[in-house]
Amino acid sequence: MAKLNLLLLAVIVACALGLVTSQHEARKLFSDLDREHSRARELDVEFGRLQLEASTWGLHSRVEKIAVRLGLRAPGPGQTRVVTRAPRR
Amino acid sequence: MSRPAQALVRLPAWRARALLVAALVGFAALSVRALYLQAVNTNFLQEMGDARYSRVLEIPATRGRILDRQGEALAVSTPVKSIWAIPADVVLGREQKRRLAATLGIGLAELEHKLSDPSRDFVYLKRQVAPETAQAIERQGLRGIYEQREFRRYYPAGEVTAHVIGFTGVDDSGQEGVELAYQDVLGGRPGSRRVIKDRLGRVVEDVGSTREAQDGRDLTLSIDSKMQSLAYMALRDAVRQHHAKAGALVVLDVHSGEILALVNVPSFNPNNRARLTGAQVRNRAITDLFEPGSTLKPFTIAAALESGRITPRTLIATAPGSMSLARYTIRDVHPAAMLTVAQVLQKSSNVGAAKIALSMPGELMWDIFRRVGFGTAPELGFPGAAAGKLRDFHAWRPIEQATMAYGHGISLSLVQLARAYTIFARDGELVPLSLVKTGAETSGEKVLSTQTARQVRAMLELAVQPGGTGPRARIMGYRVAGKTGTAHKEENGRYAADKYIASFVGLAPASAPRVVVAVMIDQPAADDYYGGSVAAPVFAQVTQGVLRMLNVPYDAPLEPLEAPHGPDEAREST
Secondary structure, eight states, X not given: OHHHHHHHHHHHHHHHHHHHHHHHHHHHHHXXXXXXXXXXXXXXXXXXXXXXXXXXXXXXXXXXHHHHHTTOOOOOGGGOOOOOOOOOO | OOOHXXXXXXXXXXXXXXXXHHHHHHHHHHHHHHHIIIIISHHHHHHHHHHHHEEEEEEOOOOOOEEOTTSOEEEEEEEEEEEEEOGGGOOOOHHHHHHHHHHHTOOHHHHHHHTOOTTOSOEEEEEXXXXXXXXXXXXXXOTTEEEEEEEEEEOTTGGGTHHHHOOBOTTSOBOSHHHHHTHHHHOOBOEEEEEEEOTTSOEEEEEEEEEOOBOOOOEEBSOOHHHHHHHHHHHHHHHHXXXXXXXXXXXXXXXXXXXXXXXXXXXXXXXXXXXXXXXXXXXXXXXXXXXXXXXGHHHHHHHHHHHTSOOTTOEEEOXXXXXXETTEEEEOSSOOSEEEHHHHHHTTOHHHHHHHHHTSOHHHHHHHHHHTTTTSOOSSOOTTOOOOBOOOGGGOOHHHHHHHXXXXXXXXXXXXXXXXXXXXXXXXXXXXXXXXXXXXXXXXXXOSOHHHHHHHHHHHHHHTSBTBSOGGGOBTTBXXXXXXXXXXXXXXXXXXXXXXXXXXXXXXXXXXXXEEEEEEEESOOTTSOOIIIIIHHHHHHHHHHHHHHTTOOOOSOOOOOOOXXXXXXXXXXX
């Protein structure tokens, strides 16, 4: 009887320790997950900022201004040819 | 040792009892206290305990981006910081103050003024600063200075898209334009969650209920920012050159009903709205009504053609270039004795249009006007879209029916007018408009028979040939059809003698129309105010660019255009 009790005691202690460990692991993983979440948010924000920057650099009026400075101009209708694509089968 | 019994002092019995009572009282006190803590005060204590390790975190939601049809960003929210202070807590040396002011980009005097009132416990030092500035201030580690996270919306295209996009208020909700119209789609809902933090401040567990944050959805508009920019520059230059008060321009895709460009002049910079006037913010193309003048004639003629009363070759007696009706006189600028119906449109003859109108019952004209959408606000979801005025035909007097034939006594917005012209571009079908990208062909309501629509289109093509009022609307390589308008402005119920609205509405390429472009210029300078000389060149410039961007094949020989015969041609009186 006493042996069984001792065994059960050992099992329950092991279980308890296991619970504590897994809880700790879970919390660690959770905090990792949380960190990744906030990183994702930050990246999203940065994406927005970069998109904004791209739009600003690629602004039509800006491109046009630079093109004029470089002496570029759009080809007139006389200088362009429209090619038609053969219809797909 | 010998007298142990004597040594035993006999204690009084009350002492033992007193001790017992004291112990009991002690226990009673403890149980009362325990009861108090566990049952009565438990909520408060639980809260205090939670406050040590559990936190409610706000999950911020970002507002959706607004993109153009190519995916180019037109409005983006980015988080910024606002710097605020509790003046009483701020202890700064002179040097520190100077540095803080320099970092914030405000004057030292201004900073001192803001911090001067110790009774206030919240003062914004500067709102919406760049992240780098906020970091620099954080590094200075000043007491009593805090920062707060906010969103700020940026509009990279600035004044070019200002009227379409609108803007948001400080609280990040839409106030004008698409920002307001699509608030439900764009706006996010911040969420919250309760978490447990460890001693290092890391989140280790979610507890209790979590409310997910809902980010606003992105919105892809039908606008093409390149065309928008091209249209804005062309219109702005024309308004400047003709010293006009204002102008508006709309480009429609005939196949899908999408609005490819919609611009207004004067405009404003939505990123810096410090000094805004109502005139700048108004989206004239959608919210302002005007009397269209001659650009309405094609609809009168379409109504008459549809009824079978006339054909394009029917002769109309327009001699002597004027006609009297009731107390009024209707005049032509280019008097002629006889004009065919096609020439009435080509020469923009008021007498001819009035006679055609009077040859049919008012109901026919009214029916066409109503069915192309005059008098009903277009379903754009846009705030303040104007419906225009179209009175019931029962109340029309003959003079009104005659003037309406050439676009006076009826008012509409430029967007309505542009949309109405899609019936000539789509063989009689009226297209529903969209400000959001659909990218698909759409079917419209059939308003005119295919034959009538084509006949009017052919007449509109004549109107831009030499001999018509709008030869400056022509483009090399494409056939163009369109109509000029030069309407007197109505002021205080009377027509002003020297104030005009010049307009041009056209479609191209005429053989298989892809776009409808409508231009309106408000009050061009008195010496040159005709639709054919003010608005038509803008049309040509914009349409040429738009067709190139859409890769539309040429439908006309690539020959240089012959110059119009003279400035006289564009003349018309409505």
